[in-house]
Structures are given as structure tokens and as C-alpha cells.
Amino acid sequence: MVEQSLPERFGAWLGLDDDWQRPVQHVDRRDVAVTLVMAAALALNLELLRGYYPAEAMEPRPLEYGLIVLLALPLLWRRRLPLVCAMAVFAAFVVARSTADEVAAQLVGQVLLFLAVFSAACWARNRRALAATVTGILLADLLWLTWDFAVGLSTEHIIASLDGPARGLLSPAVSYGIYAYLINIVFFVSAFVFGTSAWRRARQQAKLAAQATQLARQSEQLRDQAIIEERLRIARELHDVVAHHVSVTGVQAAAARRALDRRPDQAARALGMVEESSREAIGQMRGLLGALRGAAGHEDDSRQASPTIAQITGLTTGRADGLRVDYELLEPTPGAATQVPLPVALSIYRTVEEALTNVRRHSTARSAQVVVRVAEHYVETEILDAGRPVPGTSGTGLGQLGMRERAAHHHGEVEIGPRPTGGYRVRVRLPLMESQ
Missing domain, CATH: 3.30.565.10 (Histidine kinase-like ATPase, C-terminal domain)
Known part of the structure; x- marks a missing residue:
């Protein structure tokens, strides 16, 4: 067996060349419930922030709640159009961070983005398109962070929030940059890994269900085949028993008819053969019927009388x-x-x-x-x-x-x-x- 390279094993794990596809899902109550729960969580998180956040740092409520709708609404299609949902949520996330940072920067906003990437990895039917989409989102996120640091917006907030000199090993800007990069990479990779693992479990369950269906179908075919074979066996037994003994009976009856007047002894022997053959035929017929009646569990006993x-x-x-x-x-x-x-x-x-x-x-x-x-x-x-x-x-x-x-x-x-x-x-x- 040829050992696979690391890219080949990763492609096999991701299912890039797998023929199986998850069935297309329609929007249902579960998707509506997830969307409403995430929107409500974002709204609750926003109102809690207003309790301790400086008022001048908050944007107007209409803008904030509009961004909440923009972030949560794509989740309605997280199973039906998972890749489109992930791209739409990420785009809304970038817009929210740029216009009203308090909407997306908190934990609930991160969880919503995690859920979008997880759904993409879990429900995407085209695995190559999934890999390209998630890679594109991750690169776009890192580029957006780089641009944010380059223009100095985030670092200005960090430095402004310090009451005194920094006491870390690195400068505030460098420390925050590394932290932001690591958080985003871990978030995206974790969502991708967990989503792909869920997809693989669904694929395994689907294969097991298909195997069970195939086994049931084969079992039904074997049962039908067994019935046909049993019918053929009965037909052969009936033909052999009836044909043989009827043939013997016919020959002996003809011999008895011809010898009845001139050779009574020979006619008597022929009639005796007719009687013997008839009894033997009846005995074998009874044995065959006994085998049929005993097919429910006494096959060995019912065939003891078989020739x-x-x-x-x-x-x-x-x-x-x-x-x-x-x-x-x-x-x-x-x-x-x-x-x-x-x-x-x-x-x-x-x-x-x-x-x-x-x-x-x-x-x-x-x-x-x-x-x-x-x-x-x-x-x-x-x-x-x-x-x-x-x-x-x-x-x-x-x-x-x-x-x-x-x-x-x-x-x-x-x-x-x-x-x-x-x-x-x-x-x-x-x-x-x-x-x-």
C-alpha cells in the first residue's frame, strides 16, 4: 500500500474527492430559531455594554440594530446555502467592526462568525468550494487585520486605554497584533475542524444507513429466491413422484388388462405391482407433505422418510x-x-x-x-x-x-x-x- 502524503491525507479527511453529498436542506423552524436566538443574544450583549461603556463610544441604536439584523439574517440559510451564508456573515462582520465595533467585537459576535464557518464546513456539498471559501475568508480576515494595524486604528485605542507605561515583554501594539492574529486563526481553524468532523460523522451515518438499506434489500431478494427455489424443489419432487409411479401404474395396468383372460396369475402380479406402486406413491407424497409442514423447524425430522x-x-x-x-x-x-x-x-x-x-x-x-x-x-x-x-x-x-x-x-x-x-x-x- 502506497503511503499518502500530508496533502493527500488532508484532502481525504476533508472529502475533496468524495462522491457523497449531504442532501439539500430547506429552511425550517430550527434555522429560524437559531437566527432569532443569535439576534437576541447580540441585542442583549449590546444593551449590557451600554450599562458600562462610555456613551460617546457607542453608535446610534438604529445603526447598531441594523447591523445586528445584517449579521444574524444569513443564518436562515446556513444549511441550505452554507457557503453563501459564511461569506455574507463575514462581510457583515467586517462592516460592523468598521462602523460600530461594539456590535461585533464582543463574544456573541465571535460566536456568530464561528457558527457561520462551522455550518459551512458541516453542510457544504462541494468540498473543494468549501476549502476555497474558508481559505479566502481567513486570508481576507488576516489582511483586514493587517490593514487595521497599518492605519493604526486598533493600536490607538489600546494605547489610549493605558493608564501608565506598559509592563509586558512586548510593546502594546505588537502584543495586541499577535493576540488578534492568534485569536482569529484559532477561531477559524476550530470552526472549520469541528464542522468537517460533523460532516464526516454525517457521511458515516449516511453510509451505514445505505448499507442497512442494501442489506434489507438483499435479504428480501434472498428470501424471494429461497421461496422460488423451494417452489422448484416441490415441483421437482411432485414431478418425480407422480411421473414415476403413474408411469409404472399405467404399464402394469396395461399388462394386467392383456393377461386378465388368458394368464390370470400374471394379471394378478401386475395388479399387485399397481397396488404397490400406488402405496409407494402415496407414502412419498405424504413424506413430501410432511416436509412442507415441518419446514418451520422440523426439517431434519420431516425428511427422515425421504428416499x-x-x-x-x-x-x-x-x-x-x-x-x-x-x-x-x-x-x-x-x-x-x-x-x-x-x-x-x-x-x-x-x-x-x-x-x-x-x-x-x-x-x-x-x-x-x-x-x-x-x-x-x-x-x-x-x-x-x-x-x-x-x-x-x-x-x-x-x-x-x-x-x-x-x-x-x-x-x-x-x-x-x-x-x-x-x-x-x-x-x-x-x-x-x-x-x-
Whole structure:
């Protein structure tokens, strides 16, 4: 990281290149209250001075109160037009010091000028214009002091007020000059520093509020996305359960109808398969509904009945639908398949179920091969057949879409398509580390 120079750090602190701007403020009750309070304080300070100040040193009241209005009125726009307010107050301050010194020279007048510079640093939206304005005001103030000392007006007042010889280290004129310069510099710099610090706090609060708003918006988007993903999951589950079992039921019912008169035993077996498939469909539907009802806090319990890799055997054996399925489970160690996370195992099961359903409905194949491989970092299933597509049975494509969505949900890989040597191939690989 390149270390910034002192001017660069000062510019960053001041926010010269910052894109954030304070919102434009309109004149409201607070600005009116500040203006009235400062005008009343100036008037009170003036009347207290009249109690102990020589009468010949005071200007007429109309002039003094006119200067008070001229000094306080710009404060109405201290937030809406902060730089204009600061310049107007400083100009009025110079005019007051030149015509009726008693109005601006006291503490309240200094506080009013401090407030104007503070408001400029706190509310200015253009930070470069702020730096130029405050620098210009400070230089103009120092030049005005220099001119005042040069013509001798201030020093004459100081010397005239002395009853005897000065006892300081420096002469009265030099001492007063240094004092006046230091007071003005400290006043302006303090107002500028405090105002800029207030601006930085406002900027930080605005950024925190923007971050909170963005987080809330992202949270809402994530919630909507979660709802959509849950709907897609339900759609996939319904499709896989209904499509598979309805397909099996249709095939077995057709076989039973054909064998009913000539082969009653075969028809009875086919009807038994219809009954078994129907019961299994109802059981899985109940499990799915239980998962939905248990989504409020019992997800683990509600998915205990979800099919896993161990139930794939039921998809490949005991089916009297004419499709012979050879199933092979490859494990690095015995029982490794039982350690596969339930969501991954369910996706593998549904993939095999959907692929075999597609073979039965859309292929001329009379046999299929199912291989499930469980490795250290992934689990993979591959379903192969050597048949040809049955004309007019292309389907809706939702089954393959469901396979791809399941794999994408687990950051897995999918290969679905015809084999170069004939037949069809479905291969899905799901990583285990991503899902655990």
C-alpha cells in the first residue's frame, strides 16, 4: 500500500474527492430559531455594554440594530446555502467592526462568525468550494487585520486605554497584533475542524444507513429466491413422484388388462405391482407433505422418510414391466453410501428414478444399467440403455430440467444425451464437500 502524503491525507479527511453529498436542506423552524436566538443574544450583549461603556463610544441604536439584523439574517440559510451564508456573515462582520465595533467585537459576535464557518464546513456539498471559501475568508480576515494595524486604528485605542507605561515583554501594539492574529486563526481553524468532523460523522451515518438499506434489500431478494427455489424443489419432487409411479401404474395396468383372460396369475402380479406402486406413491407424497409442514423447524425430522441411495435397489428389482435393470453400487468402504448427506442422496435417487421412467416411457430398450459410485469427494450415478426413442413420446422435458436443477443446486455436473454407440446416457456427479 502506497503511503499518502500530508496533502493527500488532508484532502481525504476533508472529502475533496468524495462522491457523497449531504442532501439539500430547506429552511425550517430550527434555522429560524437559531437566527432569532443569535439576534437576541447580540441585542442583549449590546444593551449590557451600554450599562458600562462610555456613551460617546457607542453608535446610534438604529445603526447598531441594523447591523445586528445584517449579521444574524444569513443564518436562515446556513444549511441550505452554507457557503453563501459564511461569506455574507463575514462581510457583515467586517462592516460592523468598521462602523460600530461594539456590535461585533464582543463574544456573541465571535460566536456568530464561528457558527457561520462551522455550518459551512458541516453542510457544504462541494468540498473543494468549501476549502476555497474558508481559505479566502481567513486570508481576507488576516489582511483586514493587517490593514487595521497599518492605519493604526486598533493600536490607538489600546494605547489610549493605558493608564501608565506598559509592563509586558512586548510593546502594546505588537502584543495586541499577535493576540488578534492568534485569536482569529484559532477561531477559524476550530470552526472549520469541528464542522468537517460533523460532516464526516454525517457521511458515516449516511453510509451505514445505505448499507442497512442494501442489506434489507438483499435479504428480501434472498428470501424471494429461497421461496422460488423451494417452489422448484416441490415441483421437482411432485414431478418425480407422480411421473414415476403413474408411469409404472399405467404399464402394469396395461399388462394386467392383456393377461386378465388368458394368464390370470400374471394379471394378478401386475395388479399387485399397481397396488404397490400406488402405496409407494402415496407414502412419498405424504413424506413430501410432511416436509412442507415441518419446514418451520422440523426439517431434519420431516425428511427422515425421504428416499436415499439404499432405496435405489427398489427401483431396479421386482418390476414386472419388461425392463431389466442391472444395478451396481461402488463404494470405497462398505457403508460409505449411508454417509452421503440426505439432500445429495435424495437427488441421486430422483435422478435414477427419472432416468428409468424415461427409459420405460420414451425408449425401446428392454434393459438398462445403473451404476452409483461413492468416492471421497463426490457421488456419481450413471444410467445407460441401448434403445431408440419411441416416436411421439418426446415428453415435456421437465424431467431432464429437474435433473439439471438438482445438480446445479449442489454445484454438480450433468451429462444427458444420446450415446455414440447407440442408446442414451445420463450421468450426474454431485460434490460431497459442498453439501456437507
